[in-house]
Amino acid sequence: xxxxxxxxxxxxxxxxxxxxxxxxxxxxxxxxxxxxxxxxxxxxxxxxxxxxxxxxxxxxxxxxxxxxxxxxxxxxxxxxxxxxxxxxxxxxxxxxxxxxxxxxxxxxxxxxxxxxxxxxxxxxxxxxxxxxxxxxxxxxxxxxxxxxxxxxxxxxxxxxxxxxxxxxxxxxxxxxxxxxxxxxxxxxxxxxxxxxxxxxxxxxxxxxxxxxxxxxxxxxxxxxxxxxxxxxxxxxxxxxxxxxxxxxxxxxxxxxxxxxxxxxxxxxxxxxxxxxxxxxxxxxxxxxxxxxxxxxxxxxxxxxxxxxxxxxx
Amino acid sequence: xxxxxxxxxxxxxxxxxxxxxxxxxxxxxxxxxxxxxxxxxxxxxxxxxxxxxxxxxxxxxxxxxxxxxxxxxxxxxxxxxxxxxxxxxxxxxxxxxxxxxxxxxxxxxxxxxxxxxxxxxxxxxxxxxxxxxxxxxxxxxxxxxxxxxxxxxxxxxxxxxxxxxxxxxxxxxxxxxxxxxxxxxxxxxxxxxxxxxxxxxxxxxxxxxxxxxxxxxxxxxxxxxxxxxxxxxxxxxxxxxxxxxxxxxxxxxxxxxxxxxxxxxxxxxxxxxxxxxxxxxxxxxxxxxxxxxxxxxxxxxxxxxxxxxxxxx
Numbered sequence: 001x002x003x004x005x006x007x008x009x010x011x012x013x014x015x016x017x018x019x020x021x022x023x024x025x026x027x028x029x030x031x032x033x034x035x036x037x038x039x040x041x042x043x044x045x046x047x048x049x050x051x052x053x054x055x056x057x058x059x060x061x062x063x064x065x066x067x068x069x070x071x072x073x074x075x076x077x078x079x080x081x082x083x084x085x086x087x088x089x090x091x092x093x094x095x096x097x098x099x100x101x102x103x104x105x106x107x108x109x110x111x112x113x114x115x116x117x118x119x120x121x122x123x124x125x126x127x128x129x130x131x132x133x134x135x136x137x138x139x140x141x142x143x144x145x146x147x148x149x150x151x152x153x154x155x156x157x158x159x160x161x162x163x164x165x166x167x168x169x170x171x172x173x174x175x176x177x178x179x180x181x182x183x184x185x186x187x188x189x190x191x192x193x194x195x196x197x198x199x200x201x202x203x204x205x206x207x208x209x210x211x212x213x214x215x216x217x218x219x220x221x222x223x224x225x226x227x228x229x230x231x232x233x234x235x236x237x238x239x240x241x242x243x244x245x246x247x248x249x250x251x252x253x254x255x256x257x258x259x260x261x262x263x264x265x266x267x268x269x270x271x272x273x274x275x276x277x278x279x280x281x282x283x284x285x286x287x288x289x290x291x292x293x294x295x296x297x298x299x300x301x302x303x304x305x306x307x308x309x310x311x312x313x
Numbered sequence: 314x315x316x317x318x319x320x321x322x323x324x325x326x327x328x329x330x331x332x333x334x335x336x337x338x339x340x341x342x343x344x345x346x347x348x349x350x351x352x353x354x355x356x357x358x359x360x361x362x363x364x365x366x367x368x369x370x371x372x373x374x375x376x377x378x379x380x381x382x383x384x385x386x387x388x389x390x391x392x393x394x395x396x397x398x399x400x401x402x403x404x405x406x407x408x409x410x411x412x413x414x415x416x417x418x419x420x421x422x423x424x425x426x427x428x429x430x431x432x433x434x435x436x437x438x439x440x441x442x443x444x445x446x447x448x449x450x451x452x453x454x455x456x457x458x459x460x461x462x463x464x465x466x467x468x469x470x471x472x473x474x475x476x477x478x479x480x481x482x483x484x485x486x487x488x489x490x491x492x493x494x495x496x497x498x499x500x501x502x503x504x505x506x507x508x509x510x511x512x513x514x515x516x517x518x519x520x521x522x523x524x525x526x527x528x529x530x531x532x533x534x535x536x537x538x539x540x541x542x543x544x545x546x547x548x549x550x551x552x553x554x555x556x557x558x559x560x561x562x563x564x565x566x567x568x569x570x571x572x573x574x575x576x577x578x579x580x581x582x583x584x585x586x587x588x589x590x591x592x593x594x595x596x597x598x599x600x601x602x603x604x605x606x607x608x609x610x611x612x613x614x615x616x617x618x619x620x621x622x623x624x625x626x
Contacts, residue, residue, distance in 0.1 A: 029447035032527045036447065037455070040440035043496025048462040051473035058473060065476075107352075114349045118342075126613045127353055129620070130360065133605045135556035137574040138598045141581060142359050145366065145591055151378035153362060160379070189356060193620040217341060246466055249558045253578050267468055274472055275563065287469045294466050 058284035065280050076285035086286065088261050089269040092176060096265055097244045099180035104240060107184065108191035109233070113225060115192070116199045117217070125196070128189035136249035139186040144169065144254050147178065169255050172262035179250050179263060191240060198232030199225070234305030238298050245294055266290050367391065367596035374591055390596035414568060415600060418576040423604075424487055425561065425572050426554040429494040434547050437501035438539075442531050444502065445509035446517070456506070463499045467559075475563050485567035494554065501546060508542045509535060545619040548612055555605055573601040 059076055061069035080086050115124060131139060147154050147168040155165045168178040202225065210220045226233075248267040251257060257264035257272070264272075266286065274283030366374065367390050368383035377384045394415050443449070444456045474493050483489030512535065520530050536543070558574040565571055571579070580597050584590045609616060 028449050030449040033443040033447040033449040036443035037440045039436040040497035047493040051470040054473040122614050125617045133609050134602045135574050137558050141598050156379040291469045
């Protein structure tokens with residue numbers, strides 16, 4: 001029924017959503033409600049609330065997974081300040097996010113606008129979505145092969161047109177952009193469909209009016225489409241940037257953080273610290289920092305891009 | 314009405330018509346289609362290359378890396394992956410000869426993704442019903458609390474959850490694998506609550522007059538009326554669960570509980586270092602991707618249309 005229409009945006013509908021139905025106070029279904037929400041509440045308390053508090057506590061401990069956590073105050077955080085690996089991980093992650101988001105957003109908007117102006121075909125949209133259906137792991141393997149130094153198709157082509165082969169995953173300057181591109185390939189169609197859904201909320205008469213005034217498609221895009229798309233684009237960005245900061249799978253199956261430290265992104269560093277080197281307390285402290293960064297970035301984005309307000313009103 | 318509006322509308326050229334005004338070829342549109350076709354090619358070609366590689370032998374790939382057709386056509390790689398090739402055959406074609414238990418991993422992925430999806434959608438629906446349709450004190454506050462957990466990045470709760478599952482002795486069990494996903498996700502509850510809020514109250518009131526309790530209303534009215542959003546949510550959840558890598562890597566690395574994404578990572582790390590078994594790897598990724606691709610072809614229209622803002626994770 002409503003699946004064909006654009007469902008209200010998560011954050012924009014936040015306030016309205018929380019209010020719930022306007023019913024007069026009266027009899028209460030408390031007992032019944034308790035039964036209905038029991039499984040979900042157990043899930044929430046055990047796997048969201050409890051680990052949240054516990055994660056905060058672990059970040060203040062030294063914990064090697066075998067013994068018991070040993071409380072050390074803020075030592076993990078002061079240690080982080082002097083940890084070059086941490087700063088490197090942060091830098092590498094930010095580089096990744098920039099490459100990933102810039103290219104993904106531009107391509108997604110381009111694809112969405114093209115689809116919007118050219119075809120409403122479900123087939124085209126289905127094709128565009130295809131890479132999203134395979135896992136990060138598979139996408140990573142596939143491009144690992146396509147970009148192989150010796151016999152990967154892309155390098156075959158590069159050498160065919162007379163240029164030097166590129167060690168996409170093995171060269172420290174190429175590794176991060178390459179991993180970013182792999183994930184752009186996987187996510188651009190999905191992001192494009194989100195933008196596409198946003199485009200469909202812009203009424204056609206706006207374009208018709210612009211056309212009557214002699215506006216070109218190019219100008220209409222900059223003067224109409226982009227401004228009207230802004231609130232939706234803002235939300236898309238909040239979602240994609242948050243996801244992008246948590247890159248892990250692609251790194252884990254291709255470069256393992258290398259060459260040297262070139263692709264040791266935050267989440268991979270957390271994984272190594274916690275599960276390979278057994279410094280679980282430190283890993284937890286790192287994830288606290290990642291959480292704070294993500295929350296801050298999301299808040300700034302929502303503020304700067306004014307996500308809640310639509311220019312169509 | 315129709316007679317007055319139709320000519321008026323016809324007089325205003327649509328954007329595309331305006332661009333075609335001068336007669337002859339509309340170059341803007343040609344360029345746009347060209348761009349669209351390039352994007353579709355970039356999306357689809359890697360899938361073809363996967364198939365082409367999987368139908369070659371790894372050894373002969375080195376001799377002819379850029380042939381558009383399979384080199385030394387064989388289904389050997391698939392036989393290797395599915396365990397029907399002997400060890401000698403596998404080694405002869407450039408495989409590692411290590412035993413791959415693909416059917417087992419496929420089964421594991423199915424169990425993991427299906428149990429998570431069914432549990433999550435059902436229990437979230439129960440909770441969503443209590444948040445949307447029942448009256449009880451503190452309802453909206455509890456809902457808001459559930460929603461806040463959308464802000465916490467998975468890695469943050471993942472570390473303590475791992476400790477919990479480990480202390481419960483559930484590492485390498487399906488119980489441990491599905492536990493964090495089984496009972497709820499904040500998004501699923503939010504998504505379904507939005508829909509339940511929109512269902513007409515009168516049907517429910519009528520049922521109440523007939524003496525139906527909340528269980529009967531939920532199972533016989535709400536659920537049947539909500540199949541569309543439930544299926545949409547289930548498909549999106551299934552895709553996410555099928556592609557999940559980090560959690561199964563930590564909790565289910567044993568053969569008996571290893572899912573496909575983890576298995577592919579292992580398969581890759583076992584392949585001979587100097588000359589990777591690309592044909593085998595591509596066959597493995599293709600087989601791993603196939604169930605989702607089939608699911609997609611069955612429900613393509615539904616999936617594509619569901620990706621609006623409701624489709625966000």
